Amino acid sequence: MKSIAIGAHLLRDDVEPLAEAVPVGDLFLSALSVADDQPLGDRELLLQVAGIRAKLLDVATFIAIRYGFAFTSAEEARSKCGAHLERWRRVLTANRDHVEMTLKVAASSPEARPDRHAFTSGAEYLRALHAATQAANVDPAFREAAERLIVPLARRHRWSHRDEKSVELTALVARERLDEVKQAGEELRRIAPHVPFLLSGPWPLEVFADDDHE
16 A cells, blocks of 8 residues: 655644544644555546545645655655655644635736747756746736735735746635635626636645745
């Protein structure tokens, strides 16, 4: 058997009985055990893990672990996570009552994705892809409105370029303010009906998983 890591948690009770709780230092990984020959890309398995993630987040905030992290023993899990444990504890302690909300906005002037065949090396292609991604911009009036309506509700926020066609605003929000964030999303839809966007969440800590400062 092998285990698929789902998240990093402060307490065992934050994990059980929804998932297996694997001790790593003084934290716990939530995990799902599967057969050794189980393909990790299986759709039903992906949906099962997603369902467990959602239920775990209802209990307590945790740090999301990128899908595909598999291990066969607690010792292997500790070995793979050891360098992160001290920071994870600080982040989880500081943000136990906070979750992430994501506003994905279509770029107002999306760049064309570079043609891989037009480059002589992978490095050149990756540089061109990065440049196209960073060139994506949000309508300035929409960005101002988003920062006026959502940012004041957040403990922290970050704009990021995910691809050449969209930009994301991720907000670290207290659970008690989630309804206010959703209302802000409705207000954005009212005042900017021409801008395609998706407000989603709550999500576990991912974008802010490395931010351990107050």
